[in-house]
Every structure is written in C-alpha cells, then in structure tokens.
Amino acid sequence: xxxxxxxxxxxxxxxxxxxxxxxxxxxxxxxxxxxxxxxxxxxxxxxxxxxxxxxxxxxxxxxxxxxxxxxxxxxxxxxxxxxxxxxxxxxxxxxxxxxxxxxxxxxxxxxxxxxxxxxxxxxxxxxxxxxxxxxxxxxxxxxxxxxxxxxxxxxxxxxxxxxxxxxxxxxxxxxxxxxxxxxxxxxxxxxxxxxxxxxxxxxxxxxxxxxxxxxxxxxxxxxxxxxxxxxxxxxxxxxxxxxxxxxxx
Amino acid sequence: xxxxxxxxxxxxxxxxxxxxxxxxxxxxxxxxxxxxxxxxxxxxxxxxxxxxxxxxxxxxxxxxxxxxxxxxxxxxxxxxxxxxxxxxxxxxxxxxxxxxxxxxxxxxxxxxxxxxxxxxxxxxxxxxxxxxxxxxxxxxxxxxxxxxxxxxxxxxxxxxxxxxxxxxxxxxxxxxxxxxxxxxxxxxxxxxxxxxxxxxxxxxxxxxxxxxxxxxxxxxxxxxxxxxxxxxxxxxxxxxxxxxxxxxxxxxxxxxxxxxxxxxxxxxxxxxxxxxxxxxxxxxxxxxxxxxxxxxxxxxxxxxxxxxxxxxxxxxxxxxxxxxxxxxxxxxxxxxxxxxxxxxxxxxxxxxxxxxxxxxxxxxxxxxxxxxxxxxxxxxxxxxxxxxxxxxxxxxxxxxxxxxxxxxxxxxxxxxxxxxxxxxxxxxxxxxxxxxxxxxxxxxxxxxxxxxxxxxxxxxxxxxxxxxxxxxxxxxxxxxxxxxxxxxxxxxxxxxxxxxxxxxxxxxxxxxxxxxxxxxxxxxxxxxxxxxxxxxxxxxxxxxxxxxxxxxxxxxxxxxxxxxxxxxxxxxxxxxxxxxxxxxxxxxxxxxxxxxxxxxxxxxxx
Numbered sequence: 001x002x003x004x005x006x007x008x009x010x011x012x013x014x015x016x017x018x019x020x021x022x023x024x025x026x027x028x029x030x031x032x033x034x035x036x037x038x039x040x041x042x043x044x045x046x047x048x049x050x051x052x053x054x055x056x057x058x059x060x061x062x063x064x065x066x067x068x069x070x071x072x073x074x075x076x077x078x079x080x081x082x083x084x085x086x087x088x089x090x091x092x093x094x095x096x097x098x099x100x101x102x103x104x105x106x107x108x109x110x111x112x113x114x115x116x117x118x119x120x121x122x123x124x125x126x127x128x129x130x131x132x133x134x135x136x137x138x139x140x141x142x143x144x145x146x147x148x149x150x151x152x153x154x155x156x157x158x159x160x161x162x163x164x165x166x167x168x169x170x171x172x173x174x175x176x177x178x179x180x181x182x183x184x185x186x187x188x189x190x191x192x193x194x195x196x197x198x199x200x201x202x203x204x205x206x207x208x209x210x211x212x213x214x215x216x217x218x219x220x221x222x223x224x225x226x227x228x229x230x231x232x233x234x235x236x237x238x239x240x241x242x243x244x245x246x247x248x249x
Numbered sequence: 250x251x252x253x254x255x256x257x258x259x260x261x262x263x264x265x266x267x268x269x270x271x272x273x274x275x276x277x278x279x280x281x282x283x284x285x286x287x288x289x290x291x292x293x294x295x296x297x298x299x300x301x302x303x304x305x306x307x308x309x310x311x312x313x314x315x316x317x318x319x320x321x322x323x324x325x326x327x328x329x330x331x332x333x334x335x336x337x338x339x340x341x342x343x344x345x346x347x348x349x350x351x352x353x354x355x356x357x358x359x360x361x362x363x364x365x366x367x368x369x370x371x372x373x374x375x376x377x378x379x380x381x382x383x384x385x386x387x388x389x390x391x392x393x394x395x396x397x398x399x400x401x402x403x404x405x406x407x408x409x410x411x412x413x414x415x416x417x418x419x420x421x422x423x424x425x426x427x428x429x430x431x432x433x434x435x436x437x438x439x440x441x442x443x444x445x446x447x448x449x450x451x452x453x454x455x456x457x458x459x460x461x462x463x464x465x466x467x468x469x470x471x472x473x474x475x476x477x478x479x480x481x482x483x484x485x486x487x488x489x490x491x492x493x494x495x496x497x498x499x500x501x502x503x504x505x506x507x508x509x510x511x512x513x514x515x516x517x518x519x520x521x522x523x524x525x526x527x528x529x530x531x532x533x534x535x536x537x538x539x540x541x542x543x544x545x546x547x548x549x550x551x552x553x554x555x556x557x558x559x560x561x562x563x564x565x566x567x568x569x570x571x572x573x574x575x576x577x578x579x580x581x582x583x584x585x586x587x588x589x590x591x592x593x594x595x596x597x598x599x600x601x602x603x604x605x606x607x608x609x610x611x612x613x614x615x616x617x618x619x620x621x622x623x624x625x626x627x628x629x630x631x632x633x634x635x636x637x638x639x640x641x642x643x644x645x646x647x648x649x650x651x652x653x654x655x656x657x658x659x660x661x662x663x664x665x666x667x668x669x670x671x672x673x674x675x676x677x678x679x680x681x682x683x684x685x686x687x688x689x690x691x692x693x694x695x696x697x698x699x700x701x702x703x704x705x706x707x708x709x710x711x712x713x714x715x716x717x718x719x720x721x722x723x724x725x726x727x728x729x730x731x732x733x734x735x736x737x738x739x740x741x742x743x744x745x746x747x748x749x750x751x752x753x754x755x756x757x758x759x760x761x762x763x764x765x766x767x768x769x770x771x772x773x774x775x776x777x778x779x780x781x782x783x784x785x786x787x788x789x790x791x792x793x794x795x796x797x798x799x800x801x802x803x804x805x806x807x808x809x810x811x812x813x814x815x816x817x818x819x820x821x822x823x824x825x826x827x828x829x830x831x832x833x834x835x836x837x838x839x840x841x842x843x844x845x846x847x848x849x850x851x852x853x854x855x
Contacts, residue, residue, distance in 0.1 A: 014252070030810060077289060185301070186293045188338035188351055195286055 001055045001148070001170075003046040004110035005080065006101050007039040007062050009071040010121040023219045026121075035071045037183075038116025041176040043075045044183040045146065046114050050079075054148040057081050059108055063100050065089050069199055076194035077186035083199035084108070086207065094122075096211035098130035103207035105135065110171070112153070117142050117175040128175035138168035142177040253303040253368050253559055255295030258811055259605060260360045260612075261288055266789045267782060268612040273354045276623040287357055294361045297337060298368035301330050306369040309509030310676050314450075316501050321449040324509045330372060331452040335405030339365075340376050344383060348399040355544075355622075359551055359615030363608065366555030370680045371509035375408055375447045377548055382409025382459050384541035386478070389529040394478060398457055408453045411545075412442040412460040412479075412515065413538070420693050422535060423470040427462040427517060429477055429525060437522025438462050438479060441499070441514065444687070448513025449481070449498040455490050456481040460517070460525060461534050468532065476534035477525035479517070495523040506679030543637060546645040546688050547614055553649030553684035554607045560659035560677035561600045567663050567674075568593050587662075595825075596662050600655045602822040605815075606779035607648045609786065614640045632717065639702050639714050640778065646694035646768075647775025649684035656681045695767035698774065699752055704763065708753045715746055718781050725784070727791040734784050734823045741777045741827060744834040748773055751838055765844035766837045773833040780827050787819035 011017055011026070012034040018027045035043075046058045060075045062068040063086035072083035086100055105113050118125035132139035138152070144163070145156035152169040158177045168174075186194075204211055232238045242249045264270045265284050274282045309324040316322075334340065343358035344350025365373035383402045386394055401407040418424035427440025438460060442448075449456065458479040467473030483492040495518050502512040517523040529537055568588035575582045576589055587593045617640070620633030660667035660674040667674040685691045703711045722738045725731065748770055755762040763770075790812040 014254075073289065074292075077293065185297045185333065185337055187336065188290065188293075188342060190338075191289050191293055192281070192286065192351065194289070195281070195283075 001049075001111045002057045002059065002109055003049060003055050003112045003114060004059050004061055004101070004105045004108060005039070005042045005046045005075070006097070006113070006115045006127070007043060007060050007071050007075050008036040008116070008119045008121075009033050009062065009064060009068050010036045010119055013037055013120060019220050019222050023221060025217065025220050033067065033071075035074050036116050036119040036121075038118060038120070038176055038178075039075075040078075040116075040183040041178070041180050042114040042116050043078055043080060044181045045176060046112075047079045047184070048181065049112075049146070049148065052148075055112070059084060059110065061101060061104050062086070063088060063092060063097055072199055073194055074186065076197045076199075077191040078184060079186075079190055080197075082197055084202060085199050086202045086204060088204055088211070090204075090211060091213060091217075092211060093213055093215060094124045094126035095130055095214060096209070098127050098134060099209040099211065100204070100207050101127070101131050102134040103209050104202075105131075107207075112171065113137075113173045115173070115175045117177055128173055132173040135171075135173070138170075138172040140166065140168050140172060140174040143174050144177050144179045146174060146180070253299050253562060255291065255298055255364045255367070256558060256608075257288070257291045257295055259608065260291055260363065262786075262811070262815070263605075263609040263612045263782075264356055264360055264616075267609045267785050268356055268616040270356060270616070273356050273616050273619045276354075276619055277625065278352060278623060279354055279619070282354060282357065287360070290353075290357060291360060291364070294339070294364045297333070297339075298364045301333055302365065302368035302372055305330060306371070306509075307673055307676060309369070309371055310506075310680075311508075313508040314501060314511040316449075316498060319498055321451065321498055321501065321511045321513065323450050323452060323511070327372065327509065328452055331375070331405075334376070340379065340405030341403040343380075344387075344399075344403045348387075348395070349403045354616070355618040356612060356616040359547070359612050362548060362551050363555040363558070363611070366552040367559040369509075370552060370556050371507045373552070374507065374510045375450070375452060376405065377545075377552070378411060378447050379405065379407075379409040380548070381411055381541050381545045382457055384544050385411075385459055385476070385528065385537060388540045389476070389533075389537045390478070394526065394528065398478065401455070402457060406453060407455040407457055408447060408450070409457045409459065410445055410448055411538075412445055412448075412458050414444045415441060416443055420690065422461065422474065425461050425463060425474055427460065429462040429464050429475060429527075430522070431464065432522075434526075436462075436464075436477060436525045436527060437518060438477060438525045439518030439522055441516055443514050444502070445513045445515050446687075447511055448515050450511055454482070458496070458515070459528070461538065462525070464531050471535045473532055474534040475531045476528040476537045478528055479523050479525040483524055495520045505682055506676070507683060542689075543641045544618070546641050546694070547611065547618070549684055549688045550607075550644035550646075550648035551611045553652035553681060554604055554611060556677050556681040556684070557600065557652040557655035557659070558604050558608075560656040560674060560681070561597070561604060563674055563677070564600070564659035564662040565597060567666070567672075568597065571663075571666075593662060596658050598818070598821050599825060600658050602783065602818045602826065603651050603655055603779065605786070605818060606782045606822060606826075607644075607651060609782035610640065610778050611644050611648060613782065614644055635710050635714055639698070639711060639774075642694035642698040642702065643771060643774050643778055645688065646685070646691045646698070646771045647778075649681075650691055650772070651775065652681055653685055691768060691771065695771040696764065698771050699756075699763050699767045703749060704753055704756045708749050711749050712746070715742055715749070718742065718777075722781065722784055725788040727788050730791055731784065731787055734787060734819070737823050737827050738777075738780055738784050741780055741830040744830050745773055745777050748834055748837045755841065759845070761845045762841040765841040769833050769836045769840070773830060773837065776826060776829050776833065780822065783819040783822040787816050790816040790819070 012032040015032055020027050049055045050058050058080040060072045060080045060083045062072050069085050084104055115128040140155040142158045143155045144158050147154045153172055154167050157164040305326040312324040314321055314323055341350035342353050343355055346352040379402055386398050402409055429436040429438045460477045460479045461474050462477055463473055464475055481494055482490045483494050484490050485492045497516040499514040499516045569586050571587045572584050573587050575584055617633040617636045621637055624630040656678045660678050663672055663674045666672045719742050728735050752763040793812045
C-alpha cells in the first residue's frame, strides 16, 4: 500500500497573526512558518501505519512557493520516504489543491490519502472532502482512529454525538482530528537522512488541472477589539440590559 | 508565560557568517554538513526544546529532587523528557558514528547545546556530564573500556559523572584523599566525593562515575592522582549490569538554584570497597581530566550565555506587555508599554549585544575545536589550537560572569515582579549563579589565562592570537564605513597587548602581582574578544545589506531587517561595552600592588 499525505505550510501556531495594512490578507513576511498541526498528525499516522507493516511507502505532497519544500523536508525528517512539490505562487483554494492532490494520487497510485481535517490558517475544512468526491473514493473525515482491515479500513470518527465507528473500502481518503495521535519529534539521525530523500518538483501543468480561483478576497480585517465591561448594580438592571440593549433574551 | 523560542536566525548567522561553518564543513569527515542541515537541526532542536524541555523547567525548579531509600528521584516529567531526548539521538550529536554518534562538528554541537541549556539548564546538565565522561574515555580508555562504555554513554542509555571534588579538595585537587587499592583486574575505591552533578538519578539504568583517587604508593600532590571508571551497577555472572556497586548516595545538597539537577554526596566503598577500573596509567589522572576540561569549560560558558538568552526573552516579553507611564517627551499621551522607555531599552540592548557577541565567540571556539581535531594543514591546526587555548578560559569565565550581569538586568526589567518567584525571572537569576563557580571558578580561569596561556611562554602565543585578530580587523571589507569601530578595536587591542606585557613583566618580580589582576585581565580579554565578534558581525551586515538591495522576495526583506538590527546592536556594543577596556587597562596597571599589600588586618571587623 502507498500512502499520500498532504502537508501545508502555514503561519506557526504560536505566532500572533496580523492583517496586512491594505487588508488584502494576513502578513506572512517576516513570520515564522511551520507545518499545519493537523498535517503533522496526518504524517504521524501514515508513519505508524507503515511501521505496523501495512504500507510500503509514505509520500508527502505540498503545493505552493519554493519554501514549501522546507515543510516537506520536516515531514521527511519525521520519517516519510519522499516528497512531491507543485511549485506555484498562485493563491490556492481548496478546490484547486484537491484537484492537484487527486491528480498526484492517481499518478502515484496511492491507496490511502491522509489529510489534516483543516489548516489553521484558512480553516476551510473542505480539501479532504473534495478529494474524495473528485476521485469517487470512500471518505473518513475527522478520524481519531484508523486500522487496516481486509478490503479497507476500520475507522472511528469524532462527531457531534460522540464517536462513530465505520468500515470504509480501499482506496480511501481520510482526514485527521486532533486526538488521532501525538506527532513525534524528528530524530537527529532522521533529520540527517532527510537531506538525501528526493523531493520531485512538479508544475501545475504536469498534473493537468485548472487551479483558477472561484472566489475573490474582498477584504481581510482584524476581529473587533473587545469592549470594556460595565458593572450593573442589581439583577434587575442586568435583565433590563440583556433584554433591551443586548437583545439576547 | 515562560516560553522559549530558540534564536535560530542568530545561531545560524553566528555559525555561518562569523564562525566559518563552510571552513568546518571542508574538514575530513564533515562533507555532509551544510548550512541547510544546520538549519534543520536547529529548527528541530528548537522545537523539542521549546515544547518538551522548556515547559518542565519551572515545575522542576519548584519540585526539585529527592533522595528516597538511597535512590534519587527526579522531578515529574524528567524521565519522559529524557527518554524522548535520547530516542531523538541528540545525546550523541558530536561523537563518532562508530560508537553510535552522529559525527557532527563541535560547531553544530555548540549551537544546539545553547538551545538545551536555555530551555532547561537543570535537565541539560545530565547530557553535559555524560559528554565529559565520553570525552575522557574516548581519549584515554582502553579498547575494551571504549567498547564497553562508549556505545551506551553515546546513546544516552547510561549517563556519566565527574567525581573530582572532596570536602578538602575543591579548586586544589592535590588534596584528593579517596583511595584506590589494586585487586586483581580492578581496584577497590573508598572515600567521599561531593558536589557530584547527577551523581544519582532515575533517568538511566546505569551511571558511569569517573573518579579521581590515589593508589597506596602514589607520590603526593597532583602527580599522584589516578582516574577510575566506577559504574553504579556492575555486570553479574550472566553479564547483566544489575550488581549494585558499593557506592552510596549520602545526601543531596540544598542549593541556590538548579533545583532539579541532583547534586550528590557520594560515599565510596563503605562496605567492601567500590569496584573501579583504572583509566590509562596510574598517576596520570589529572592530565587525563584536563583533556576533557576544555570541552567542559567551553560548555559551561555556553550554558551561562544560554540561560541569559532565556532570561532576556522573558524580559523582552514582559517589557512589551507591561503598561506603565507615558512617553517621557509626551506626558499627556497614552500610557505605554515600558519597552518604550529609554532606560528599559538600554537594559534590553545591553543584554542583547552581550549575548549575541558571546554566542558568536562560543561558536567560533566550537569551530576551532573542530579544526584542532581534524585540520590536515599543520599551520591552520596550530592556529586553531592556540585560539582554543586562549579562548576557553575566556568563554568559560567571561560568558558566565557577563551572563550573571545579564540575568540580573533581565530581572531588573521586571521591577518588583522580578523579585516574585512566580514571575519566573528569579529562577534564571538563581540557576545562572552556579556557572561562574563550577568547572573552575572565574578566579581559576583567570589564573589559567595568565599562567599557562600567557606567562609560561613569555606571552608569545597570546601575542600571536592578538596579532591575528588585529590582522582580521584591519582587512574588513567595510573598514571605511566602520571607522569608528575599527579605531575603537585598534585601541582596545593595544591596551590588551600592553596589559599582557605588564603582566608578563611583573611575573618576573613576584607572581602575586599578576595573580592580583588576573580577573580584570580576563574581563579585558572578554570585552575585546566580544568586540572582535561584533565588528565582524557589523562588517558582514553592511556587505549583506548592500548585496540585498536589488534582490526580490520576502525572505530578503526579512534578512534586511536582521542585518540592520545586527549593525545597530554592534554599534551599541562599541558605544556601551567597548569603553570598558580603558577602565580595565587602568585597573590592571594600577591595582595589583594594593591588592598584594593588603594584609589580614585590613579585613578585620571594625
């Protein structure tokens, strides 16, 4: 079995994100970048499946500017075998990314595609679902458990009502939830090995997909600052304010 | 509250632009090392340090260590962190691949070590001591000893300790009394050792103590000291290391800082004698110790500066969010964060310029250690060795003393909050305080610097090193733009040479005289050596800024900010630190008689 894992380069989770002065997006210059935490979980799970003897190869995929190779390299240092990088400076929507992942998975013959359930920058929570739809494959989203079984995978999904246990057929697409695993730290020997692992650079044309945007960003703004609170003298005043000022009751 | 973010950009800058990573990479055996690899290693080390080691620094300090039924227990989270640390392969970073290490340069090891020490000094002492034990066995152990101990010490499965000090033998090791009596293929040791860092703990299955002791007919003094390997557990009949050796942890010290690092009093041989194995030949123990002393002293300098970096980060974070007062020239304006106030900025700048200069110096020496070991060109190797000789006591002595001032300034930035334990600034202040003391006090470093490194050859080696620095500073690409700094540097080097000459001259009259000003002389060397690094940094920054002008992309914009700030920091160093050379030169030339002439009555009360 081959596993393809999509990894995204995002602003480091510990950084305070700032909106650009022209409101065209958020500031990414001079900002520390890292692998999307949900993608780290995806890489970790792929490696665990491989270590259990259920997969021969773990391939990492990323699309975006040259620096995305650093993110792939991080995953290679965790233990993945090789990388695919689609070099593009275009703004990428979930649909475009999903098309590229689907095309790459097809080319590579990947039986299982693992993605983070969402990225912490855009919070779309769409890519995995679109990949499954485009490829007409079984989808297991928000998984907290996955196990290879005959003909497919036994998975546990985290849903509003609790945990849903399903069996899905292979080939499949799954997206990781927070509790699936705790990603490992790259070991020093693996960091050194990662240097020699191949990253194939592709162009969008190599994949033959249209990555044109279907949406337009009008404006990006900071959330409104919190207003100072007011002290109320008694319960009556509180009820009055909730009713007439906040209009919540 | 007390997060730590490894200064990866500055470490990379210091390693590649100032400490000549590229030159080190060309040494035999380092062909695979590149700037990109360094970057990846620092990033992963920084991540591990920030997420695993830094979070247990404060809890470890508060909880401390305890002795339970003869076994030392480390703080919560320590065992898990240690397992992760050794599973990551970090313990063996600079050691030979044949014994399971990663075979990376000391230059890289130095940069990574700063990260560990900054994140969690108490934790990092365990691998630091193991590293020293590895160095000693590697250099002087028998083939069998190397095969037995090195793989497990390098992997971190076992840890190591250094047992030198006894109650009556501190800085003066000639007074060591622990006895070792030959018995068949081994020796039986008896005696007491104190101040043994990680002398006992629950992180590893075995602890390999390296112990200085005296054999029955050994000559008196330092020439009669031998070095022994004394494992906590010995192999049983089946070859399993389960047999408890006759070593007892008598107590743990209560200390000012590094509460999570156990400092043990060890009793050897109270029952039948502790089984030990001689390293090398009898009576050569102290010489053997000295071979690894350079590495250990350098490591403590890096540690002293690493803790200062951690304290500085905390001070910056506090200053940026603590709102007090208004801009001094705008009394009716908005209230501002204290980082706007000139005196707070000055406090932070002082720390920053010193830390960055000391970092560069420590990395430079790390690189020289690599050249010393692997350089095939004899002349270059000698140059590297001389640099290591001179700079080791300076890195140890000056980085720890200045580090002490820095952690104090970091605490000062916090005002009253700094004095409150919960703020966390106090821990760095307490922890850092040991660094100018252990592994040879600053006074001992200063004696090494004026004795072995200066007076012994009449100042010849010292003069050569000064001359090489002078040459380098004279050949900078941007000498004209940096005229104010290069002038300052030239004056400082002249004062340094003059002071060295006067010390050599006075030694001929009376050794008391140079000893009395040895510490100011070490400081003078420290100020100048750091100035050398900042001048180089300024030169590189100017060049890079010019190179970057037409370049595109955001990465370069990021670099431009870095180089602009580096230049600013270097200028501040030359305006605020470099002038100390005048005062120190004055102290060195005028104070020694007054120190020597002070008799005991002067210190009596009243």
